[in-house]
Amino acid sequence: MVVLEHVNKYFGELHVLKDIDLTINRGEVVVVIGPSGGGKSTLCRSINRLEPIDGGTILVDGAKLPEEGKQLARLRADVGMVFQSFNLFAHKTILQNVTLGPIKVRKVAKAEAEKQAMELLERVGIAAQAEKFPAQLSGGQQQRAAIARALAMKPKVMLFDEPTSALDPEMVKEVLDVMTGLAADGMTMIVVTHEMGFARRAAQKVVFMADGQIVEESTPDEFFTNARTERARDFLSKILSH
Numbered sequence: 001m002v003v004l005e006h007v008n009k010y011f012g013e014l015h016v017l018k019d020i021d022l023t024i025n026r027g028e029v030v031v032v033i034g035p036s037g038g039g040k041s042t043l044c045r046s047i048n049r050l051e052p053i054d055g056g057t058i059l060v061d062g063a064k065l066p067e068e069g070k071q072l073a074r075l076r077a078d079v080g081m082v083f084q085s086f087n088l089f090a091h092k093t094i095l096q097n098v099t100l101g102p103i104k105v106r107k108v109a110k111a112e113a114e115k116q117a118m119e120l121l122e123r124v125g126i127a128a129q130a131e132k133f134p135a136q137l138s139g140g141q142q143q144r145a146a147i148a149r150a151l152a153m154k155p156k157v158m159l160f161d162e163p164t165s166a167l168d169p170e171m172v173k174e175v176l177d178v179m180t181g182l183a184a185d186g187m188t189m190i191v192v193t194h195e196m197g198f199a200r201r202a203a204q205k206v207v208f209m210a211d212g213q214i215v216e217e218s219t220p221d222e223f224f225t226n227a228r229t230e231r232a233r234d235f236l237s238k239i240l241s242h
């Protein structure tokens with residue numbers, strides 16, 4: 001369970017998160033949607049302290065992430081994050097990418113970490129690529145590797161920041177299928193995406209964010225058929241006309 005209370009964040013004068021209150025229950029999938037610059041990425045990044053916040057509280061299963069220090073790496077491991085740009089280590093194989101965190105942070109023995117990594121690579125459909133380097137994989141395969149790497153830490157929650165935006169259309173589905181599978185398995189997930197099919201299929205909640213505020217919070221059905229605010233309706237009509 002992730003709880004944000006009165007979260008505020010500034011970049012200089014710019015107030016990017018304005019008193020955000022949001023609860024993501026265990027096993028819940030929340031899709032965050034909204035216009036560019038509304039604060040969606042910053043919200044994600046603040047949850048695992050990639051961005052420090054300027055006020056408020058963020059709790060992951062009741063624990064507050066410390067600002068820095070040894071504990072941060074360990075607690076940050078509870079919050080898996082998948083970025084638009086994959087962020088794999090270029091000079092490590094896919095298997096090494098996936099085992100690095102468990103060995104270094106979770107102190108798992110190498111053989112056990114490799115066994116678990118191969119199971120995860122199997123699950124995301126790229127076990128055959130384990131010994132390859134990221135550049136030898138397609139974008140969709142790299143993103144599935146990035147998901148396996150995050151899962152290897154046995155996170156309590158997974159954050160996805162536009163995970164399919166950098167992918168060719170034919171690869172989007174394979175990544176969304178992996179994410180839908182995770183959702184069905186009960187993973188707690190916060191997903192910034194404009195993939196409405198995914199939101200309808202997998203999310204319990206849609207959060208519409210604009211100008212650093214949560215403008216609407218509703219079920220996917222409510223949001224897509226009967227958005228309450230003009231702002232959300234305008235946004236939806238724009239993305240639907242694309």
Ligand SMILES: Nc1ncnc2c1ncn2[C@@H]1O[C@H](COP(=O)(O)OP(=O)(O)OP(=O)(O)O)[C@@H](O)[C@H]1O
Pocket residue numbers: 011014016034035036037038039040041042043
């Ligand atoms: N490191 C930074 N320094 C200064 N300003 C930043 C920084 N990161 C983001 N911003 C600004 O904060 C605001 C919110 O950005 P954010 O990336 O969170 O929005 P977003 O909703 O994810 O947008 P997009 O859909 O385009 O990714 C924007 O105005 C952005 O320009």
